[in-house]
Amino acid sequence: MNESGDLVSDLATVLDLFDVSVLALLALGGVCLWALNWGIQHLGHSLMDRVPARRFLILQLTTLIGFAIYTLGTGALILGVLNPPREFILAAAGSIAVALGFALKDVAASLVAGLLLLFDRPFQVGDRVTFDDTYGEIVSIGLRAVRVQTLDDNLVTIPNSRFITDVVASGNSGELDMMVVTDFHVGLDADLQAARDIIEEVIVTSRYAFLKKPVTFAIEEVAVAEYLAVRLRAKAYVLDVRYEKAFQSDVVLRVTGLFRERGIARPRELRGESA
Incomplete structure (x- = not known):
């Protein structure tokens, strides 16, 4: 009773x-x-x-x-x-x-990971990050998951626990500006100095460029499919990560037009002979 x-x-x-x-x-x-x-x-x-x-x-x-x-x-x-x-x-x-x-074992792991992310801060809201095959902007960091807005306007939700064990790369680390890498390929007999000058001229005159940081180049010979070429890798900064693709498109369009206009040779197909 x-x-x-x-x-x-x-x-x-x-x-x-x-x-x-x-x-x-x-x-x-x-x-x-x-x-x-x-x-x-x-x-x-x-x-x-x-x-x-x-x-x-x-x-x-x-x-x-x-x-x-x-x-x-x-x-x-x-x-x-x-x-x-x-x-x-x-x-x-x-x-x-x-x-x-x-x-809720997995959820609890994500909650603990979320707290670690808030204190350790490997990335922040607004950062452009690469995680596995996903690239985009961090739009929210919750207790359970991180949401990434891709450049194709997809919202990807990733459990926090994955960020503790997997590799994630942040492109801007809390800054508005970010480095944008753009590759151009020219023939081995092209005027490399002229090609470099054209690319640099286009970059520094772009309305999206952040000119407080330098424009740099890495130049090397590469094989692209059936072509032997010289790759000019331009490294420049965009003033706001939101303009990343607009900046890259602006540079590629104008450089391509100037290469054609000024006769900069493009890569030639390999036919068994040394270029």
């Missing part, structure tokens, strides 16, 4: 915690948290339009604020609205911990 009475008493305590008014307050509190986070994100986008030079900093701050709102707000709602007994909190926490440990 005592055990049955205790069980009934526990059930009654739980039911008292979740009456209609309490559930209504929890729902209202959840809507308020969502609205507050939406307002912060909207304000962040407005600030980014007004102060584009601080776009990355604003993105990072809004991400952290949104995380804090949901985490602290949810805890405050549970403790403030439900106001559960201390024994109930301990028992519920133990039960939840055991259940989540078995059912």
Whole structure:
């Protein structure tokens, strides 16, 4: 009888915690948290339009604020609205911990990895990163996953745990500018100095170029399919990562036209003779 009475008493305590008014307050509190986070994100986008030079900093701050709102707000709602007994909190926490440990092992690993990413910061929101076959911009770093917007406008979600063990490359490491590498191939008998001068002229006159950092070249002979060529690898910086492909396209289009106009020889097909 005592055990049955205790069980009934526990059930009654739980039911008292979740009456209609309490559930209504929890729902209202959840809507308020969502609205507050939406307002912060909207304000962040407005600030980014007004102060584009601080776009990355604003993105990072809004991400952290949104995380804090949901985490602290949810805890405050549970403790403030439900106001559960201390024994109930301990028992519920133990039960939840055991259940989540078995059912959400992979999710828990991603949560821990997410915290490590926030402190270690191998990359930041707004960075252009390469991960496996995915290349794009980090648009959010959550507790469970990182979301990457590819240049084809696909949103790729990658679990945080993969970033702890796999290699990821960041192209700009929190900076607005980023190096863009563009290859040009010319024939072995081409005027290499003239070709180099043309490429450099086009780059420094591009409206997307960031000229506070140098334009450099790496030149070497290479075999491309059935062609023997000299590769001129131009390394220049774009002023904003959003213009990466626009910058590269601008340079390639104008260089190609000038090569044709000024008679810069392109690679010749190999026919068994040395070029």
